[in-house]
Amino acid sequence: MSAAPTPEAHVELADVCLDFGGRSVLRGTSCRFPRGAISVILGGSGAGKTTILRLIGGLVRPRSGRILVGDVDLCRLREHQLYEIRDKLGMMFQGGALLDSLTVFDNLAFPLREHTDMPDREIAAEVERQLGSVGLADAGGLLPAQLSGGMVKRAALARALVLKPEILLCDEPFSGLDPISVKKIEALLCRINEDLGVTMLVSSHHVRSTLRMADQIVLLVDGAAVTGSPQGLTSSDDPWIREFLDDGPRDARIRESGVDADPERRPIL
Amino acid sequence: MTGLIRQLGAWSVGFVEELGRITAFAALILRAVVTPPPRIRPFLAELYNLGVLSLVIICVCGTAVGMVLALQGYNTLVRFGAEESLGAVLGLSLVRELGPVLTALLTTGRAGSATAAEIGAMVRTEQLDGLRMMSIDPVHLVVTPKALAMIAVMPLLSALFIVSGLFGGYAVGVGLKGVDAGSYWTSLESNVTFADDILGSFLKAGVFGVLVGLVSTYRGYTCAPTAVGVSTATTSTVVVSSVAVLIADYFITALWGS
Numbered sequence: 001m002s003a004a005p006t007p008e009a010h011v012e013l014a015d016v017c018l019d020f021g022g023r024s025v026l027r028g029t030s031c032r033f034p035r036g037a038i039s040v041i042l043g044g045s046g047a048g049k050t051t052i053l054r055l056i057g058g059l060v061r062p063r064s065g066r067i068l069v070g071d072v073d074l075c076r077l078r079e080h081q082l083y084e085i086r087d088k089l090g091m092m093f094q095g096g097a098l099l100d101s102l103t104v105f106d107n108l109a110f111p112l113r114e115h116t117d118m119p120d121r122e123i124a125a126e127v128e129r130q131l132g133s134v135g136l137a138d139a140g141g142l143l144p145a146q147l148s149g150g151m152v153k154r155a156a157l158a159r160a161l162v163l164k165p166e167i168l169l170c171d172e173p174f175s176g177l178d179p180i181s182v183k184k185i186e187a188l189l190c191r192i193n194e195d196l197g198v199t200m201l202v203s204s205h206h207v208r209s210t211l212r213m214a215d216q217i218v219l220l221v222d223g224a225a226v227t228g229s230p231q232g233l234t235s236s237d238d239p240w241i242r243e244f245l246d247d248g249p250r251d252a253r254i255r256e257s258g259v260d261a262d263p264e265r266r267p268i269l
Numbered sequence: 270m271t272g273l274i275r276q277l278g279a280w281s282v283g284f285v286e287e288l289g290r291i292t293a294f295a296a297l298i299l300r301a302v303v304t305p306p307p308r309i310r311p312f313l314a315e316l317y318n319l320g321v322l323s324l325v326i327i328c329v330c331g332t333a334v335g336m337v338l339a340l341q342g343y344n345t346l347v348r349f350g351a352e353e354s355l356g357a358v359l360g361l362s363l364v365r366e367l368g369p370v371l372t373a374l375l376t377t378g379r380a381g382s383a384t385a386a387e388i389g390a391m392v393r394t395e396q397l398d399g400l401r402m403m404s405i406d407p408v409h410l411v412v413t414p415k416a417l418a419m420i421a422v423m424p425l426l427s428a429l430f431i432v433s434g435l436f437g438g439y440a441v442g443v444g445l446k447g448v449d450a451g452s453y454w455t456s457l458e459s460n461v462t463f464a465d466d467i468l469g470s471f472l473k474a475g476v477f478g479v480l481v482g483l484v485s486t487y488r489g490y491t492c493a494p495t496a497v498g499v500s501t502a503t504t505s506t507v508v509v510s511s512v513a514v515l516i517a518d519y520f521i522t523a524l525w526g527s
Contacts, residue, residue, distance in 0.1 A: 093395045
């Protein structure tokens, strides 16, 4: 009986070491993120979850190791060359990182105005479509400061998607949200992954959401990465890993659970 | 003793390293200036923020300084029977020194600190990283328009400060102390020369604009992403810019005069 073929890695970290202020955060960390899959990076506070996303975005440089996006090693690129790679990436920041002087509409329109030749009418239509898809159809005229936490996350998600990236990096998309909002964001991410085939890397310490939505979990333990499927890791022989993941319910994944993925059908968060 | 020398060495190395980083940052701004597309709209917005919104403080302070100078100048000149030279005294003091220097210090306090705080807040809320992830260079979009606007507004604000000061001095000297109006303007016109004084004044203001623009944007751009980091960047912008302006003033005066 032959082994199942290893899925193609869209993003890969190889022997990555990184220090912050004399503290070693990543110590020879290696992990692969399959194309088209949802990979969730789990770990305790300060384990390096966000750092891995920032490394992949080229916002932080490692001390050593390789970071491959496709077959390009980001560590060999200069800053202006990184901008070409970032065209393939979208990033949803933990705090949204929306430009606070612009309305939500303009935040989404901004990258389109910068990087495309689309006329204003088409840009407006695309922005409205994206806002509608995340349930913010009526929020285009608001400033980021006027949004709730859940709305900020969804606006940030819409902006990250507006240039149709191949890879979506989501930094703590569930932090600070109530359980219903968490499920809505989960459902949105799963729907985007299924509809667009986007490779998703999600950093989180929300174990229940992770077990519901992840195709692959990367668990950061003492600067090293343990990779596996949700089922595989929850039945791991390692007691620390089992304890870490014990918080999650053994319910079905969200894709099969029938959670409402259409935010238009319910009131905005 | 060796500890003191070691500390002095470390401080010197740190100072040179910081100078190197600021120079590299200036090179990034220069490259952004010649990189398309030109950021006209952000530049105009910054001209408004840094220039137009500074008009009132510059006019008020310029007038007040001119009035005080006239009062002090008159009281001294009148002892020698030279009160008719009040215009020349005010003109030379304001055009050569007080105009550009005080304008730079006032602009640092009002606009330089605001620039550092605004960029620092964008660092803290990851807005600059957000731009990078959208393949937009934050130096090109955010930093360069602010730095260029600072360079552009400084000579204009300095000129306005000087004019306000001259009118303030006129109000006190002519209106209050009874100096002849014709003598005031004649002595001013005959003693202030375009090549030596006006051009030198504009040169100073331009250099001060470069210094304040560079320091304020650099401090904001490199600040720690914390509330304390933003606060420190704002404070150090005012301190470093002010000291740099005063030191640069000495060297420009020495070189231009010679």
